[in-house]
Amino acid sequence: MVRGKVQMKRIENLxxxxxxxxxxxxxxLKKAKELSVLCDADIGIVIxxxxxxxxxxxxxxxxxxxxxxxxxxxxxxxxxRETKVRKPASELEKEISMLKEEIxxxxxxxxxxxxxxxxxxxxxxxxxxxxxxxxxxNHIRATKMQILLQETQLLKKKEGILKAANVFLRExxxxxTGIFDMYSVAAGIPCPLTIQNEIFHF
Numbered sequence: 001m002v003r004g005k006v007q008m009k010r011i012e013n014l015x016x017x018x019x020x021x022x023x024x025x026x027x028x029l030k031k032a033k034e035l036s037v038l039c040d041a042d043i044g045i046v047i048x049x050x051x052x053x054x055x056x057x058x059x060x061x062x063x064x065x066x067x068x069x070x071x072x073x074x075x076x077x078x079x080x081r082e083t084k085v086r087k088p089a090s091e092l093e094k095e096i097s098m099l100k101e102e103i104x105x106x107x108x109x110x111x112x113x114x115x116x117x118x119x120x121x122x123x124x125x126x127x128x129x130x131x132x133x134x135x136x137x138n139h140i141r142a143t144k145m146q147i148l149l150q151e152t153q154l155l156k157k158k159e160g161i162l163k164a165a166n167v168f169l170r171e172x173x174x175x176x177t178g179i180f181d182m183y184s185v186a187a188g189i190p191c192p193l194t195i196q197n198e199i200f201h202f
Contacts, residue, residue, distance in 0.1 A: 017050070021049060021050070025047060025055060028045065028047075029045065029055075029057050032045055032057055032059065033057070033059060036059035036060065041059070042059060042060045042061070042066060042069075043057070043058075043059045043060075044056070044057065044058050044059070044063055044066035044067070044070075045057040046063070105128055105132070106132070108125065108129075
């Protein structure tokens with residue numbers, strides 16, 4: 001008899017829930033022991049039932065030993081992660097200061113660009129504005145070149161499709177008319193297909 005798919009939700013019937021808990025707990029512990037034996041792994045499982053009863057399994061040694069090992073390992077991993085992420089306060093302050101200056105300069109540049117005659121600009125302000133304008137122009141040019149390359153590739157694909165269609169149509173005309181004569185071509189007599197070149201030339 002094929003069992004139906006079990007819905008993953010809380011079993012409302014208390015008796016059924018208790019039976020399922022006992023069966024699945026036993027299966028889980030059995031699989032953990034098998035995994036430990038087959039793969040020489042240290043496994044620790046802690047289970048609290050609905051009534052608060054504790055079930056535990058330590059395949060090698062004691063649960064206390066496994067917990068201490070876990071705390072040491074997880075603490076070392078977290079410390080390594082924090083060391084990678086953490087930066088000295090001086091570096092963070094310096095980075096924040098640089099970002100603030102950059103934001104202020106950008107706001108000033110935008111204000112100068114939209115004013116008709118900015119009179120309070122110094123030589124340094126003008127130089128900074130010029131530098132930013134050059135960067136923006138370079139960015140715009142790079143974007144334009146990327147768009148042009150994409151359009152060129154698209155046109156090349158269309159050209160290839162049209163050439164293939166041209167060849168296909170010429171072959172069809174030759175098959176249907178049957179007037180293509182190799183000897184006539186060799187003798188220099190113009191082929192009737194040359195009349196069609198104007199139609200199928202893209």
